[in-house]
Amino acid sequence: MESPEEKLLRSFVFGRLLNQDTRTKTVNLLGKIDSQSAIVIAEKTAFTTDPEFLESFSQPSHLSALSLVERNDIYHWFLASQATGELPRHAEAKLTLIFPATETHIRKYSVQSLRMVTETPEIYREHVLPYVSSKRGGGRLNWVYNVLEKKRESESIIIEDTDEQEGFMLLPDLKWDRRTMSSLYTMALVLRRDITSVRDLKKKDVPWLRRLQKKILEGICDKYSGIEADQIRLYIHYQPSYYHFHIHAVAISHDGGGGQAAGKAMLLQNVISQLEGMAGEGEVGFADVELTYFVGEESELWQNVFSKLKK
């Protein structure tokens, strides 16, 4: 027996798409039931984690419609769907096989428990700075310098400003397909090599940072039609994933998840504004303030610094 509600849903007539979210796998549809407006929100359900279901990934025979999309080294991408679907796209899942997988892969794809940490100027100088130096040494930044010296990726440069002190290079991030403006994701690498992170920014850098902000925004808008300066989010990570100063320039419509969260991302404009308002002369800066952010429990900073300070 059909419930009255089910009957309502079955008489929905689709009109137009209101919104979609590819990250959460949702579409919002506007339509009519009789002559009145109705909205249907369809969201894929999350995988259940019942042992029985998870076991079904063992030697899966039900995935008869399995197709390889791409392969790169140990990474294999497939699209999988049930054998008998009339609505195959509805049923599809993307499967990535990493084989053989090392301990590093296992750690990377395991639950990353997070912790909030507060880094005082003292903790920065005594505990974090030595870690940062170790991450800059031993050729670990060679890949950045290769890019800056155009030994690599020079064909990808989107904007370039060759001024030795103030210059930068804007490059596409791997996450971006280099076409879709709504998911534009680029990275500005500064040419100067003396700034490791936001911690090295000082009040005297404000004029430079303002010019950098302006050039990045104007550069992107000159290069690409279909995006305006106020549709670009400029931010810095602290901690960053590598210690050569760089700025993320990303379409505002791109949902960057945890990488855009407060406690990881700082908007460039607010960094500038905080520097401007600081008590003190030009040499004062982010090395002098307390910074609170989150780190993964598996990170070196948690394991070697903050978990020990907590005790």
Next chain:
Amino acid sequence: MESPEEKLLRSFVFGRLLNQDTRTKTVNLLGKIDSQSAIVIAEKTAFTTDPEFLESFSQPSHLSALSLVERNDIYHWFLASQATGELPRHAEAKLTLIFPATETHIRKYSVQSLRMVTETPEIYREHVLPYVSSKRGGGRLNWVYNVLEKKRESESIIIEDTDEQEGFMLLPDLKWDRRTMSSLYTMALVLRRDITSVRDLKKKDVPWLRRLQKKILEGICDKYSGIEADQIRLYIHYQPSYYHFHIHAVAISHDGGGGQAAGKAMLLQNVISQLEGMAGEGEVGFADVELTYFVGEESELWQNVFSKLKK
């Protein structure tokens, strides 16, 4: 013909779950192929937005396994799956029907284009403050005052500090089921009524804010076992959704999406640290700095203030 890659995937033997993300509908599985480690990442695919597929929501006959989960007024929740699935959970989608839907619903579920805006102290005083005042007047904050006066929701209070100047009330957010610690979501409402937003915080408020931070964190940890102070994210929204000062206290593992993004959320600890570092005496504060954040194009602030200033 099976490809070698497909053969590999079909010989995967499930070991254990490494991670799951219910927001993006992903599970990471660790297992073996022969005797070597292998990882399978399964992610539901996003809905296609092909007109043909979207049309299939019209008077859907293929959704034979449709079940009503709940109904509240105009909201109807269903689980839908294909008729013939051997793996029904794999194929399921959650459908929400809003019927009848008004213009407000349609706007709410439409694409919300965002814009970055920079609010100088002058723009705040001349354009934003009048808007804030209008949002505080006409009884619009009565629901907050009812809570503070315990006319409503008093049975939900998690922590209470009745000090007139420094007191606050901690309440669960509607998003929280009040049980699962990994998705803890609470809100601290301060008792004093003179702070509308972060813009009213001054350097002289630092000692109070530090005590507030300590009391909220200790209060939550006293009340609930299974969560530690450094697993709680404390943040303020700017712009907030209502103009009575409140602090979000949320489990660090809860993915709050855009509401936790830089440009909307400010960590309480970094707000305190910025105030501390400001040039000037006790009366200086966030009313004196430039703040950059994002707003929806449908918002009153964009439509009545920032889009006009842009011209």
